[in-house]
Each structure stands twice: as structure tokens, then as C-alpha cells.
Amino acid sequence: MHExxxxxxxxxxxxxxxxxxxxxxxxxxxxxxQFVMVWLPGVDEKPMSVSYAKGDLGITxxxxxDFTRRLFELSPGDLLGIxxxxxxxxxxxGDRLLLVGGGVGVAPLAxxxxxxxxxxKEVTAIIGAITKSELLFVDRIERAGGRVLISTDDGSAGKxxxxxxxxxxxxxxxxxxxxxxxxxxxxxxKVLAITGxxxxxxxxxxxxxxxxxxxxxxxxxxxxxxxxxCKEGPTFRDKELRKSPEFGKYWRNAAGQKIYFGGxx
Amino acid sequence: MLEVELCGIRLRNPTMLASGILGTSGAAxxxxxxxxxxxxxxxxxxxxTPREGHRNPTVVEISGGLISAIGLANxxxxxxxxxxxxxxxxxxxxxxxxxxxxxAEYASVAEKLESYGxxxxxxxxxxxxxxxxxAFFGYSEELAHEVVKEVKKKVSLPVFAKLTAGAGDIxxxxxxxxxAGADAITAIGALRAMKIDLVTGKPVLGNExxxxxxxxxxxxxxxxxxxxxxEVGIPVIGCxxxxxxxxxxxxxxxxxxxxxxxxxxxYRGITVFKKVSQEIKEYLEENGYSSVxxxxxxxxx
Numbered sequence: 001m002h003e004x005x006x007x008x009x010x011x012x013x014x015x016x017x018x019x020x021x022x023x024x025x026x027x028x029x030x031x032x033x034q035f036v037m038v039w040l041p042g043v044d045e046k047p048m049s050v051s052y053a054k055g056d057l058g059i060t061x062x063x064x065x066d067f068t069r070r071l072f073e074l075s076p077g078d079l080l081g082i083x084x085x086x087x088x089x090x091x092x093x094g095d096r097l098l099l100v101g102g103g104v105g106v107a108p109l110a111x112x113x114x115x116x117x118x119x120x121k122e123v124t125a126i127i128g129a130i131t132k133s134e135l136l137f138v139d140r141i142e143r144a145g146g147r148v149l150i151s152t153d154d155g156s157a158g159k160x161x162x163x164x165x166x167x168x169x170x171x172x173x174x175x176x177x178x179x180x181x182x183x184x185x186x187x188x189x190k191v192l193a194i195t196g197x198x199x200x201x202x203x204x205x206x207x208x209x210x211x212x213x214x215x216x217x218x219x220x221x222x223x224x225x226x227x228x229x230c231k232e233g234p235t236f237r238d239k240e241l242r243k244s245p246e247f248g249k250y251w252r253n254a255a256g257q258k259i260y261f262g263g264x265x
Numbered sequence: 266m267l268e269v270e271l272c273g274i275r276l277r278n279p280t281m282l283a284s285g286i287l288g289t290s291g292a293a294x295x296x297x298x299x300x301x302x303x304x305x306x307x308x309x310x311x312x313x314t315p316r317e318g319h320r321n322p323t324v325v326e327i328s329g330g331l332i333s334a335i336g337l338a339n340x341x342x343x344x345x346x347x348x349x350x351x352x353x354x355x356x357x358x359x360x361x362x363x364x365x366x367x368x369a370e371y372a373s374v375a376e377k378l379e380s381y382g383x384x385x386x387x388x389x390x391x392x393x394x395x396x397x398x399x400a401f402f403g404y405s406e407e408l409a410h411e412v413v414k415e416v417k418k419k420v421s422l423p424v425f426a427k428l429t430a431g432a433g434d435i436x437x438x439x440x441x442x443x444x445a446g447a448d449a450i451t452a453i454g455a456l457r458a459m460k461i462d463l464v465t466g467k468p469v470l471g472n473e474x475x476x477x478x479x480x481x482x483x484x485x486x487x488x489x490x491x492x493x494x495x496e497v498g499i500p501v502i503g504c505x506x507x508x509x510x511x512x513x514x515x516x517x518x519x520x521x522x523x524x525x526x527x528x529x530x531x532y533r534g535i536t537v538f539k540k541v542s543q544e545i546k547e548y549l550e551e552n553g554y555s556s557v558x559x560x561x562x563x564x565x566x
Contacts, residue, residue: 002326006464037322041465045321079465081322212324216531217335218287218309223351226296254317256289256309256340 002214004039004081010056011076016134019104020072021051021060026082028057031089032112033180033205033235037213039081043070047210049182049234050085051107051137053115057085060136062104083213090203090235092116094177098170098200099125099141100163100191102183103134108205109182110137114144124149126170128163128183132156164190171198178203186261189248192238202238208251219256222246266549267542269304269557271500271523272423272448274358274384276304278542279513279557283504283527284310284362284387284427285335287535291351298355302539305357307525308349310364310389310399311374315341319394320471325460330479330506331528332458334394334472337364342377349381358384360425366398368415376419385422388412388447391429391454393476400454403429406441413445425502427451430482430489439493439501451502451525452489456482479528480506487519494520495565508532510544517557518564 005026013021030036030053038059039045044067052058063072074080090112097116101109106127113123123146129135130153138148150158151166159166164187171194181191182205195202208220208229215231222229223246227236241247250258267278280303287293288309297303318338325332339345352359361378363386365371375386390409392399402408409426416424426442428435430453439450455476460469468474486505494501500523503516508529516524529537545557554560 004322004325004462004469006462039322039469041462041467044471045323081462081465081469211318211321211335211338212333214324214326214531216286216331216528217324217333218289218293219338221287221290221293221296223290223292226292226300228293252290252340255315255338257315257344 002083002086004083006079006081009074009076009078009080012074015060015136018063018134019060019136021058022080023052023056023058024080024082026057027055028085029054030057030085032115033089033108034085034087035234036082036084036086037210040067040070041079041081043067045081047213047230049108049205051110053111060104060107086213087230087234088232090180090205092121092178093201096122096176097124098176098179099123100167100179100181100183101125102128102163102187103130104136105183106136107182109180110140112180113141113146117145123147124170124176126151126163126166128152130154163187164194167191167194176200181205185248192241196238203235204238204241205235206233209254219252266556267546269523271502272385274305274423276358276523278302278304278538279523279545280538280541281305281360281502281523281525282307282538283525284308284389286527286530288362289339291348294348294352294359295355297535297538298357301535301537302542303357304523304538304542305360306352306355307360307387308352308362309339310337310362310392311339311342311345311378312337312364313342313370313374315339315344322469322471325469325475327460329481330477331531332460332470332475332477333455334470334475336472337392337395337398342374345378346381349378349383353382360385360387362387362389364389364392364399368412371412372415372419375416375424379420379422383422385425386416386420387425387427387451388416389427389454391427393429393431393455393457394472394474400429400431403438404432406437409438410441410445413442413447417446423448425449425451427454427504429454430456430485435489436492436496439497443497443499447499449500449502450493450497451504452493453486453505456485478505480508482506483512487515490516490521491519491564494562507541508537510541510548513541513545514548514560517560518562520562520565522561
């Protein structure tokens with residue numbers, strides 16, 4: 001049973017101007033890529049990927065709408081309801097791993113990098129953000145022994161441009177056993193296209209509007225493949241996503257209507 | 266052996282997906298038919314306009330079941346044609362579930378779903394978590410009678426009425442629906458319930474109260490089916506807490522011709538329909554029966 005546990009916030013870390021990490025008084029073991037449903041009593045409940053997966057569980061959140069704005073007002077000692085960790089986490093194959101994370105999408109990739117590096121694997125992470133001050137977990141991955149390549153939209157750090165520009169250049173020179181990506185879905189679709197050309201198996205972590213979070217309401221089912229993001233996902237293999245006409249194109253709002261990324265059909 | 270006929274519709278097995286579970290998109294419905302093995306699929310309840318439903322948490326697990334208050338979220342009938350088209354690729358009958366806030370809405374949505382090619386209409390007059398829609402019509406004999414009558418005027422497909430045990434006298438409601446021309450009765454929908462968190466002292470569900478489903482409501486559902494089947498001539502479809510072949514057999518013995526499964530998807534996965542069908546088959550074989558029909562209503566005799 002996925003019972004809701006109401007737990008205290010132990011620590012809050014301000015990562016960037018718009019991103020905070022909440023470390024919870026909840027000692028559970030999660031697989032990087034899994035998510036928890038986070039209930040803010042009286043407000044709402046939303047899925048968040050786990051950014052600290054062992055020991056006290058952590059989530060890393062971008063302030064975006066009403067729910068995250070209310071979350072950002074909380075202090076250590078305040079309460080959150082947690083269901084999970086749930087869903088399918090990343091599965092690591094091979095020894096040379098490539099991570100591509102955009103914005104707050106680096107959240108589930110950081111614990112993956114730490115665990116892989118601890119097991120003696122090689123990790124290269126391409127991290128992108130709109131600007132230098134919004135880059136997430138660069139130090140954390142470097143501290144764990146990973147190599148980090150950076151892109152920023154405005155060129156304030158690393159390469160000016162997108163993670164996919166760095167990725168394209170990198171794959172001219174090097175190859176990897178496996179790629180993991182999380183970030184805006186249009187970015188992930190481009191990552192899959194690039195790694196696909198090079199024959200690098202890739203796993204992507206998807207975000208969808210969730211209701212039940214336990215695989216019964218149908219809200220997050222992907223068109224074409226019928227897989228539930230909350231249950232068979234949120235991480236998917238490239239070969240699964242290539243069969244879905246929805247991936248990289250649209251998501252469904254709370255009413256189940258298709259909403260196209262970037263507003264175009 | 267497992268084939269049944271319901272209002273002229275042939276089902277390869279008597280397990281149907283209950284409305285409200287995995288039914289918002291064609292892709293999900295198709296998967297329930299193809300991989301899940303359901304004999305028929307019922308869509309999420311569709312209304313006239315898009316509805317986002319209640320805010321989260323919309324579902325909370327308790328021992329013995331779930332309490333949920335999704336709030337009749339749906340994309341609206343105009344957009345649902347594409348989903349029906351994909352659902353039909355599953356190769357099993359598709360039943361369009363309809364809700365409304367008045368008789369005319371029920372009738373227009375039913376008419377539209379008929380034009381999309383569904384095999385039957387199920388009227389949701391059982392949903393308890395949105396003020397004057399759903400169960401509002403299922404609590405009263407007059408309103409239930411009227412909604413069935415108005416829909417029957419507009420569609421030629423079989424019309425099922427899904428009832429709630431929240432009604433004072435569910436048998437009277439069933440009879441009113443039969444008189445108004447309903448072709449089958451589905452019993453029952455989720456029952457009003459709630460969950461309060463002890464740490465915060467607050468109701469967990471965004472809507473505060475929700476509908477209770479799952480194994481804990483099975484004995485109530487079974488009693489309803491038994492009492493309704495004794496009093497009406499039209500087929501009864503059992504719904505409420507069915508998770509195993511043995512559960513399904515109990516409903517057949519009580520007079521149900523088919524069963525709907527919803528919450529058990531949580532406990533046994535999407536293939537619960539295959540599993541339950543196999544278990545029904547084993548029961549029939551072990552007891553010397555050659556079809557489901559042979560055991561329908563045995564407990565009533």
C-alpha cells in the first residue's frame with residue numbers, strides 16, 4: 001500500500017534564485033529516477049523526482065506556479081505529506097555513462113551520478129540552464145568525481161546555447177554505453193534523436209500532470225504505447241518513447257485535453 | 266465458455282473495465298482491451314464541456330480499498346471522438362459513460378458518443394462527488410426515470426444505468442430505470458467516504474470527501490445486485506470490489522450477467538481481467554458448468 005506519511009522538513013537548501021532543495025525527515029531508499037507525491041495540506045499534491053535518494057530523502061523544486069510558491073514559503077519543521085518513492089527508476093547498464101540535464105531536470109540525474117561514480121563508473125554530465133546562476137548541481141557532480149560540461153542560453157557560463165549543442169559536439173569525439181536525460185521535453189526529444197543516430201541507448205525521465213500517482217486514473221498514459229508515466233515510468237527507454245506520438249509534442253492537462261509544447265500543434 | 270451476451274452485445278468474457286479507471290484516453294482503453302484482456306471497456310464519464318475536476322490529492326489508499334474524488338475530469342465530448350476511435354482498435358465493445366448536470370446534457374453527450382461508434386451508453390447516475398451531477402440523478406426515482414427516458418429518446422444503442430447504493434432504495438431506482446426503458450443496470454458506484462490525516466488534522470482529499478471503492482464495498486455491491494436482480498427483468502452488471510474470479514462468481518450467482526472491475530487494477534495490474542477470466546473458467550470447469558449463463562442467478566432460486 002502506498003500510504004501517505006506526513007513528515008517534517010529537516011533542511012532547506014537554496015540552490016539558485018528559483019530552485020530549492022527540501023531534505024525530509026524520511027529515511028527511505030529510492031532509486032534515482034523515482035518520484036514521490038508531495039502533499040501540501042490544504043493546497044495540492046504534486047509529483048516530484050527524488051534528488052537525494054539514500055538516507056534522508058530530498059526533492060529539488062523549481063518555483064513555477066502556485067503550489068511551488070507555497071512550498072517555497074515553508075521552513076524547516078513544517079510538514080509535508082509524502083507518498084512513495086514510486087515508479088520505475090533509471091537502470092544503469094555499462095561503464096561509460098552520459099547524463100544530459102536541463103534546468104531543474106538535473107535533480108534526478110545528480111543522485112544517479114553519485115551512485116554510478118561510487119560504483120566506479122565513468123560519468124560525464126552535460127548541464128544546461130538559462131544563465132550561470134541557475135545551473136544546478138554542477139559542484140555536487142564534480143565533487144563526486146564526475147566530469148561536467150556546461151551550456152547556458154545566454155553564454156554566461158560554458159557554451160552559449162543548449163545542452164544538445166554540447167551533446168552533438170561531444171559525440172563527434174567520444175562514445176558512451178548509456179545516456180540518461182531529464183529536462184524540458186523538447187530538449188529530451190532532441191537528445192534522443194542525437195543519441196539515436198549514434199546508437200547510444202538512452203533513458204529519459206518524463207513529467208506529466210498526475211492525479212492518483214498509482215496507475216489507476218489513466219491521466220498520465222502516453223498515447224501510442226499506453227504506458228503510464230506514474231507506473232511504467234517516469235523513466236522510459238528510447239525505444240518505448242519513439243513509438244509514442246505524444247513524446248516531445250504534447251501533454252494532457254487535468255481535463256485530459258492535449259496541450260502542445262511551445263503552444264504549436 | 267466465458268462468452269456472454271449483454272443487450273445483444275457479445276463479450277468474449279464477462280469482465281469489463283469499470284468507468285473512471287484508466288479511461289481518459291484511447292491509448293489507455295486500448296491497452297486494457299489488448300494487454301489486459303477485458304471483455305469490454307467503459308470510458309471515463311464524459312460531459313458536455315472540459316472539466317479539470319477536483320484538486321489533488323484525488324486518491325487516497327486505505328485498508329480494503331481506495332477513496333477517490335477525481336471530480337468528473339474529462340476533455341469534453343467534442344474532443345473525445347479521437348479517443349473512442351483509438352479505444353475501438355482494442356477489438357472489444359466500447360461503452361461510453363455519460364454524466365450531466367441536466368437531462369439535456371445527458372442526452373446530447375449520449376447522442377454524440379453514439380455517433381463516435383460506441384457499442385452502448387452507460388449513464389453515470391452514481392458518481393457522488395460533484396454536487397448536482399451523477400448521483401444527484403441516482404438518488405431519486407423521478408430523476409433517474411427522467412434521465413433514462415430522455416436519453417432513450419435520442420439514442421438507439423443499449424442504455425445502461427449505473428446506480429449508487431447511496432440511494433435510499435436502490436431497488437426502486439432500478440425499477441424506475443427499467444420502466445423508463447433502460448436496457449441494463451450497473452450496480453454499484455463508489456460510496457461517499459472520507460479520510461482524515463492525524464498529524465495535520467485535515468481531510469486528505471482535495472475535495473475532502475470522496476468515493477469508496479475496492480474490496481471493502483464488495484458485500485454491499487453484492488447485496489444490491491441480488492436485490493435488484495430479484496426485482497427487474499433487464500440484465501444486471503455487477504460492480505464494486507471485484508478482484509478475483511471467486512468474487513465475480515459470487516456476483517453471477519447473485520444475478521449479474523457480467524462484472525466490472527476497477528480498483529483491482531491497483532492490486533493485480535492491468536492484466537487483472539485476464540486473471541479473473543481464467544479464475545472464472547476454473548470455477549466453471551471444476552463445478553461442471555459449461556458457461557457463465559448457467560450460474561447467473563442461481564442464488565436467487
